[in-house]
Amino acid sequence: MRIGHTRGNAMAFLFDDSGFMLALMKGKEVAYPDNFHIGFIQPSEERVNEINQRMREDGVEVDQPKRTHSWTFYVKAPGGFLIEVLH
Secondary structure, eight states: OEEEEEETTTEEEEEOTTSOEEEEEOOTTOOTTTTOOEEEEOSOHHHHHHHHHHHHHTTOOOOOOEESSSEEEEEEOTTSOEEEEEO
16 A cells, blocks of 8 residues: 555555555544544545435435535444445
């Protein structure tokens, strides 16, 4: 894996040759397992919107996407595991 981007000494984004990305964070307001989640990066904001709409149509309680660090939304999977969908 190679470092693709960092935010000071608080965050690093590591990439492999197949497109896998691993984000590592440390900080005062990061608490594991509460902040632990898995993210699925999409090719466009439109695709994020499509996934969000499909989940709503299927009865999943999910907030609308919003711009934070990217165009993103989070949803709790069965068992309480946090998933992020983003572009």
